[in-house]
Amino acid sequence: MQFLGGNRRKLRLADDQRNACYPHSLQFYLQPPSGNISLIEFENLAIDRVKLLKAVENLGVSYVKGSEQYQSKLEAELRKLKFSYRENLGDEYEPRRRDHISHFILRLAYCQSEELRRWFIQQEMDLLRFRFSILPKDKIQSFLKDSHLQFEAISDEDKTLREQDIMASSHSLGGVQLELESVYKIPFADALDLFRGRKVYLENGFAYVPLKDIVAIILNEFRTKLSKALAVS
Structure with missing residues (x-):
């Protein structure tokens, strides 16, 4: 991933190419991002991801994870943060791209100590659990395949x-x-x-x-x- 001093250059990808980059709203983040990104966007994505994971942490403390109330509160929080958390019919390339890049940005920030790594892993796991719980059944098998899981x-x-x-x-x-x-x-x-x-x-x-x-x-x-x-x- 390279940085630009100005705005990130927009790449006009065909629909099939865009969909191939991020076929699902949910992923294991197996491949690091590539392409150009501005320093401003880099910073904004990092801030947004921290807010997201902090929200996940706070709700996990306040409610029983997986409960109906927890699910409802977390979904409302994700909507407020404008985080793409479910499969939609519209163009999801940009939201999924931001999800992908912001995850890897925080990997760099939270790999510095065992305590930071534990916190990051736990919040990302809780987020994945919620997102998997609302994944349409007809999308599960392809998600498992793309995640290299032989299920x-x-x-x-x-x-x-x-x-x-x-x-x-x-x-x-x-x-x-x-x-x-x-x-x-x-x-x-x-x-x-x-x-x-x-x-x-x-x-x-x-x-x-x-x-x-x-x-x-x-x-x-x-x-x-x-x-x-x-x-x-």
């Missing part, structure tokens, strides 16, 4: 064949709930925490995980990747 949604037929085993391992999931819930086939090594708690059905080296339980695995993967990235920043 495959099984067919309704395969789910029916394993219905009793899956319900037995996921005690809070009844038959009606399972019928409406997506189930993912993931490598056993990615579901060790669920296995240790005896909360997952295993078969031939794969874990069959309902959507409600896959969030913890996604967050763990995100934490691992972000921790490694901060360590070498």
Whole structure:
């Protein structure tokens, strides 16, 4: 990423090129940004991201994370901060670009000490958890693929064949709930925490995980990747 003394030069990308840059509102930030950015925009993006993560932190202290009240308050705060947090039909290139760049700017600022790294990782994880919770179901599989996660949604037929085993391992999931819930086939090594708690059905080296339980695995993967990235920043 290069800096310009004046305004950032606007690049006119075709729609397909723009969409290819940021196919989702949600990402793991696997690739650093490229291109030109002005020092003024750099500073503004940094300030906006700090405000965003501070809001996430404050709400996490005041409310139970994941509760209906927490979700509602956080969504209202994100709207107030004009942060793009969900899939929209309009042109989302610029909001997603700002999200991408501002995340990496704060990586540079928060890699300086263990305390700063822990704080940054926790707030980014909480933000990811919220954004994943409102991601449309038809977008989940492509998000997992783009994040290099080998999680495959099984067919309704395969789910029916394993219905009793899956319900037995996921005690809070009844038959009606399972019928409406997506189930993912993931490598056993990615579901060790669920296995240790005896909360997952295993078969031939794969874990069959309902959507409600896959969030913890996604967050763990995100934490691992972000921790490694901060360590070498």
